[in-house]
Amino acid sequence: MIQKYFILLGFIVTVTSLAGCAASRLEKDYGNSFRLTKSNQILHPEATMNLEPVYGFDGHAAGATIAKYRMGFEKRDVAPVFILGTIGK
Numbered sequence: 001m002i003q004k005y006f007i008l009l010g011f012i013v014t015v016t017s018l019a020g021c022a023a024s025r026l027e028k029d030y031g032n033s034f035r036l037t038k039s040n041q042i043l044h045p046e047a048t049m050n051l052e053p054v055y056g057f058d059g060h061a062a063g064a065t066i067a068k069y070r071m072g073f074e075k076r077d078v079a080p081v082f083i084l085g086t087i088g089k
Contacts, residue, residue: 039045
């Protein structure tokens with residue numbers, strides 16, 4: 001009788017360990033959702049082939065934009081400090 005339980009236990013362990021090795025649908029499609037979303041958000045995929053300069057943004061406006069962008073990293077905001085007090089003394 002005990003031998004039947006050991007055989008059954010061995011069978012269950014073998015089946016569950018082999019089931020863990022099987023490739024699931026998740027593993028086959030891993031990353032496809034991200035790649036599809038990324039490719040769908042690109043408006044003009046062929047725009048990287050266009051090497052002509054961009055018109056409509058003069059040098060002064062571009063310089064001001066870059067300066068404002070760089071100044072955004074220089075500012076260090078101080079985290080707010082919360083003081084919890086008691087109501088009575």
